[in-house]
Amino acid sequence: MTLYEDFKWRGLVKDVSSPELEEKLNNGGMTFYWGTDPTADSLHLGHYSSLVTAKRLARYGHHFILLVGGATGLIGDPRPTTEREIIDKERLDKNIIGIQNQVKRLVDENTIFVNNYDWLKDYGYLNFLRDVGKYINVNYMLNKDIISRRLETGITYAEFSYTLLQGYDFVHLAREYGCTLQAAGSDQWGNITTGIELGRKMDNKELYGFTMPLILDSTGKKFGKSEGNALWLSKEKTSAYKIYQYLLNTDDSKVVEYLKVFTFLSKEEILELEKMQKECPEKRIAQKTLAKEVVRDIHGELELDKAVRMSEALFNGEFNSFKIDELEEIFSGYEQNAISKGINIVDMLILMKVATSKREAREFVSGNAISINGEKVNSLDYVISEKDFLCNKYMVVKRGKKNYYIGVME
16 A cells, blocks of 8 residues: 555545645655644644654655744734734743654654744845735635635734745745645645745745644544643643543544554554454453554653553552552542541441432442442441541542542541
8 A cells, every 4th residue: 555545544635735746645755844833832632643644754755844833823823713812932932942842752853843933033024025925816815714714703914914924934945955745734725725836936846735634523623622621742731641541532433533543553453453343342442552552652651551550540449559649630530529537438428429328328338339449348337547548638439340439538
């Protein structure tokens, strides 16, 4: 299977600027770029699909330039509905350092890092209009999807001009590095085609571009969001465990798609996982594989092992080896009830909503259905003491195989 055939099978191609691109991708040797504005000091899981695609291209013999938009980040790419927050340069510079340090761990050592502030900061306004602006018709810009949508609610001149800045980036990289390809998410198609148009008109160069579909979850929201918050690639902002749990909970309808996009597993391996998923969906083999592959690539083997241990602790009840910060993370998604030392087991089960009555609580205990921190409790006279709290704070009460309740020492 050729590279392009592999990309098509994985669903990584949405828009292509020219039929010639297929052969060029298959031949290898192109210099390409993917860019991002430094709106935060870390990339998030939504960016990761683009990074994985860039790594696929690099593995096939193409040369990767990663552009961080120190200049375009001062303006902000137009959103579909509202204007972006203006970020000051000091914060942008800090974000750039964070992103570059992060990405260096994820990409090939031959990756070239550039910042468009370096070539745009001294470009005079009049010169930019004469050199660049004169080649792009206003009607051409108005037909860009994102701009046409914003005309209904209003768009600033700064945002309107953004596509010229990004388009010129492509021209500059073509001149300085021989870059002839831009890859990006499908929301960047308008900016890519502006760059291609400028390359043709300014330098008589044939530039190419392709976009990848935006990755959505089963509810239609952008992939990589958890309860409205981005899942960051920085472990200081989002732990490996949290990313592992997010992927482990992938809907059955999306897991094969994500395996194609986010992992380097072969077609044969993914088809086998799809088969196992259909035969035994309750084992969640595909989800576990997805979570392991992604976390390993982002954070390494040690962080993956830790994330797996933390995830499995809820099922095997083995919590004693964890530190307090790890326990806090494991239990962060659970309702927590304040528990006092000296309370009887029956009263505690009612307080924690494990049982609805004393009679039911007694039946659970007598029936050997209750465990505390993995240890069975079957005495109705059992009284909660300090030893029942992990790290002098948490207690894990389990009823049956899947029902967990978290107590916190009062």
